[in-house]
Amino acid sequence: MFWTATLIFVTAYAVIVSEKIHKTKVALLGAALTLITKVLTQHEALHDIDLGVDWNVIFLLISMMLIVNIMTKTGVFQYVAVKSAKLGKGNPFTIMAIFAVVTAVSSAFLDNVTTVLLLAPVTLLIAEQLEIDPVPYLITEALASNIGGTATLIGDPPNIMIASKAGFDFMDFIVHLTPAIIVIMVVWMLVWKVVFGRRLHVKEHLKARIMAMNENELIKDPVLLKKCLVVLGLTVAGFILHGFFHYEPATVALMGAATLLFISGEEPHHALAEVEWPTIFFFIGLFIIIGGTVKVGLIELMSQKMIDLTAPTRESMFTLSMVMVWFSGIASAIVDNIPFVATMNPLIIGMCGKVFGATDVATLQNATMLPVWWALALGACLGGNGTAIGASANVIVVGMSEKAGHKITFVRFLAYGVPVMFLTIILSTLYIWLRYYVLKI
Amino acid sequence: MITRELMHTDLTTVSPDTPLPDLLCTFDNGNSRLLYVVDTSGRLTGVITSFDLIKAMLPSYLDSNLAGAVAEDQVITAHEFAKLKAMTARDIQITEFAALKPEHSMLKAQAIIREKGVNALPVVDAAGRPVGEITRKEVLKFISHLCSSHTSK
Numbered sequence: 001m002f003w004t005a006t007l008i009f010v011t012a013y014a015v016i017v018s019e020k021i022h023k024t025k026v027a028l029l030g031a032a033l034t035l036i037t038k039v040l041t042q043h044e045a046l047h048d049i050d051l052g053v054d055w056n057v058i059f060l061l062i063s064m065m066l067i068v069n070i071m072t073k074t075g076v077f078q079y080v081a082v083k084s085a086k087l088g089k090g091n092p093f094t095i096m097a098i099f100a101v102v103t104a105v106s107s108a109f110l111d112n113v114t115t116v117l118l119l120a121p122v123t124l125l126i127a128e129q130l131e132i133d134p135v136p137y138l139i140t141e142a143l144a145s146n147i148g149g150t151a152t153l154i155g156d157p158p159n160i161m162i163a164s165k166a167g168f169d170f171m172d173f174i175v176h177l178t179p180a181i182i183v184i185m186v187v188w189m190l191v192w193k194v195v196f197g198r199r200l201h202v203k204e205h206l207k208a209r210i211m212a213m214n215e216n217e218l219i220k221d222p223v224l225l226k227k228c229l230v231v232l233g234l235t236v237a238g239f240i241l242h243g244f245f246h247y248e249p250a251t252v253a254l255m256g257a258a259t260l261l262f263i264s265g266e267e268p269h270h271a272l273a274e275v276e277w278p279t280i281f282f283f284i285g286l287f288i289i290i291g292g293t294v295k296v297g298l299i300e301l302m303s304q305k306m307i308d309l310t311a312p313t314r315e316s317m318f319t320l321s322m323v324m325v326w327f328s329g330i331a332s333a334i335v336d337n338i339p340f341v342a343t344m345n346p347l348i349i350g351m352c353g354k355v356f357g358a359t360d361v362a363t364l365q366n367a368t369m370l371p372v373w374w375a376l377a378l379g380a381c382l383g384g385n386g387t388a389i390g391a392s393a394n395v396i397v398v399g400m401s402e403k404a405g406h407k408i409t410f411v412r413f414l415a416y417g418v419p420v421m422f423l424t425i426i427l428s429t430l431y432i433w434l435r436y437y438v439l440k441i
Numbered sequence: 442m443i444t445r446e447l448m449h450t451d452l453t454t455v456s457p458d459t460p461l462p463d464l465l466c467t468f469d470n471g472n473s474r475l476l477y478v479v480d481t482s483g484r485l486t487g488v489i490t491s492f493d494l495i496k497a498m499l500p501s502y503l504d505s506n507l508a509g510a511v512a513e514d515q516v517i518t519a520h521e522f523a524k525l526k527a528m529t530a531r532d533i534q535i536t537e538f539a540a541l542k543p544e545h546s547m548l549k550a551q552a553i554i555r556e557k558g559v560n561a562l563p564v565v566d567a568a569g570r571p572v573g574e575i576t577r578k579e580v581l582k583f584i585s586h587l588c589s590s591h592t593s594k
Binding site: 075078082120121122124125128129131209212213214215217218220400403404405 | 500501502503504506507509510511512513516517520524
């Protein structure tokens with residue numbers, strides 16, 4: 001069984017990385033093989049909390065996708081983008097910085113792909129009106145969506161997975177990751193000001209075109225927008241308070257999605273059809289494959305190796321935390337961060353069990369373990385900025401830009417992505433070191 | 442009734458190298474619903490519809506909602522035209538299209554129009570050369586004629 005599970009895991013991982021076959025097909029076939037070879041029983045795959053599908057992640061993703069799909073129809077994102085450009089008074093760098101902040105904040109609450117899908121068309125239009133190259137703007141948005149998504153529990157799938165496995169609530173992410181992301185955004189924008197501040201210039205009459213745009217035309221359904229904002233506000237409040245009321249994040253999101261579906265008048269088959277089912281089934285397949293490797297002891301073996309290499313103790317996991325930021329960051333620039341975190345989660349839990357002799361929530365969240373989890377989250381989410389294929393938002397932006405006649409080569413993306421990736425990983429390393437090992441707060 | 446008896450034969454043909462500005466003028470002046478892109482031997486390599494030209498002239502990112510916010514809409518069209526001036530019929534043509542043979546029935550024409558949702562269908566001979574065109578209007582005329590003759594009986 002050990003070798004069967006290992007073979008399925010390694011082969012599936014290799015094929016997913018190669019991108020020759022759609023990752024959902026690979027994950028589902030791997031899951032089916034895990035079950036048919038009886039590495040995992042179907043009961044374990046569907047019902048076992050440690051080995052099976054993490055339904056908390058699945059329902060949180062589906063529910064948030066439903067809320068966003070309905071909200072998209074209101075035109076509010078396009079409205080905010082045009083309003084932002086007008087706030088920037090047509091000044092190209094100010095617009096770039098405002099768009100980066102809007103993207104980051106949106107991505108903290110919505111998924112990154114949706115955010116760039118909604119903002120990129122407006123960006124292309126604004127660049128067209130200002131007669132400037134849209135590529136720096138589009139890449140900045142992709143990078144900002146990956147950075148902003150790191151700030152909250154619901155911002156990026158790796159965070160959802162980490163929260164579910166380690167039992168973190170929404171406020172844990174706000175307290176531990178949001179400050180890091182605020183610092184990263186400020187430093188990054190200062191660096192960007194030096195890089196782009198003097199390079200971006202437009203004539204005054206072109207700025208007037210931006211000021212003449214009518215953003216009010218963009219709100220398609222004001223009544224639906226009000227309903228969406230109320231439900232989204234209550235859902236975010238629910239996320240903030242879910243730890244207090246002892247609800248899982250998926251319960252809060254499901255309540256929001258069901259309420260919005262009920263009051264919006266949207267047909268369920270339309271709203272459900274737009275859920276990204278390939279992503280959902282990718283997760284389901286992946287959980288089953290990883291569950292197989294946990295059951296046969298492969299993950300335990302790997303966590304022992306991790307202990308041998310980084311020597312974590314009950315008092316300090318400094319080396320492990322530092323290695324984790326960089327290893328996760330570089331790995332996530334090359335491979336999809338979802339399978340990466342799906343593998344690292346049980347590995348860290350296994351390591352915790354070996355060091356502390358327990359894997360309950362209190363032990364997983366003790367002061368020694370905390371920096372390891374946050375190092376994983378920061379590395380996995382921010383590492384995606386490195387390459388054009390490092391994160392889904394990057395792939396979407398490159399595709400949209402090319403379709404609009406502005407090809408972004410792999411190398412051109414690297415020229416933006418790699419420096420930002422290193423900047424953010426260095427800042428994350430400093431943050432972890434300073435907060436958890438120097439200031440110890 | 443078969444296609445040959447109903448099709449019209451006033452077709453506008455262009456070469457694959459015809460530039461976009463010429464395509465726009467040709468479309469404006471021609472009588473056929475489609476532009477027929479033919480190679481040097483007269484074989485049909487693709488068709489261009491008015492939809493294809495409108496689509497080519499609009500930036501890919503611009504939807505109807507976003508277009509509503511633009512104040513100077515002519516600027517967008519002028520920019521797009523400047524960018525696409527070098528484009529030719531080869532870049533715009535649809536190479537996978539439904540076509541009829543002159544001996545095909547009107548019922549077949551009607552079924553293809555329903556399946557594909559197209560406004561007009563090219564009619565090609567055995568050598569693949571365009572010989573005529575059937576439009577929705579012609580099919581409807583035929584149906585109307587058929588129905589009225591049944592009613593009078």
